[in-house]
Amino acid sequence: MAEKKHRSAPALERAVDSLLEMSYGFFSLAWLLATLLFAVAYWALASYVPGQGPPALELMDPMRRFLNALYFSVITATSTGYGDILPVGFSKLLAALQSIVSVVIVALFISKFASQRENISFEHIHQLSFDSAFHNVRQGLFVARKDLDLIIKKIERGAKGLDRKDWLNLKTAFQQMQIFIRRIPDFYEMRHRTYVIEADRELLLLDSVERTLGRAAETLTMLKEADIRYLAEEACMRELHGVLTLVGDIFPSTRDERFRVENTEALQEVLARADEIRTLIEHV
DSSP, X not given: OHHHHHHHHHHHHHHHHHHHTSOHHHHXXXXXXXXXXXXXXXXXXXXXXTTSSOHHHHTSOHHHHHHHHHHHHHHHHTTOOOSSSOOOTHHHXXXXXXXXXXXXXXXXXXXXXXXXXXXXXXXXXXXXXXXXXXXXXXXXXXXXHHXXXXXXXXXXXXXXXXXHHHHHHHHHXXXXXXXXHTTGGGXXXXXXXXXXXXXXXXXXXXXXXXHHHHHHHHHHHHHXXXXXOGGGOHHHHHHXXXXXHHHHHHOOOTTOTTSOGGGHHXXXXXXXXXHHHHHHHHOO
């Protein structure tokens, strides 16, 4: 097993070196092409698969739909995330994939730039990558909260039950939470510790997790009060259990040495929200 890892590591390094030999124009064209292809995918979902593309696009005529799909693709690729157009259903997974693809292309572009200019600080490059990853995690959790808000608003309007699209959106929201909560340890277990997360950014990160878990608890509470049998939706509950398992692994206790002492209260809030969800799914 160890020998296999040693063989695969040089192969990966050679692949990265080969990519870095490409021109700047290649990386620019790859980014533009990826952005255009994802825009077409968002447009196609909104046009032909109702409920799986950004809802705002479904209300537009075909030309405006494509132009706004391109706009949404660009702000997703650049991790801007204004929140005026939000993905639901399968388009959320596409948006997460596009964020990763765009970050990889930009990282390769920056790596090539750095390899040719020794006066560019590696620490500065690392910080840019860190900033991008930090923003993506908070933005991803924000999108999950917006998806949960749709369920909350429907119940507030007096709905007596949820349809399959609603349950799918709920399941996708829990999957989205897993995707981005799973990336939190990366801020603490980096191979090259040239940049360490500051106390204020850690607080923002914990706050995003706490608010997202709180929104999930609020959604379950409203489902319970409306006598909607959410426990019978095995797919949703399975994804929610996955969220709780991740939270338990990443935030095992308030004495975890990875987190700043000054942020202990925020960490306690995260654990309290997770316990609230456990109560709602284990003692109904």
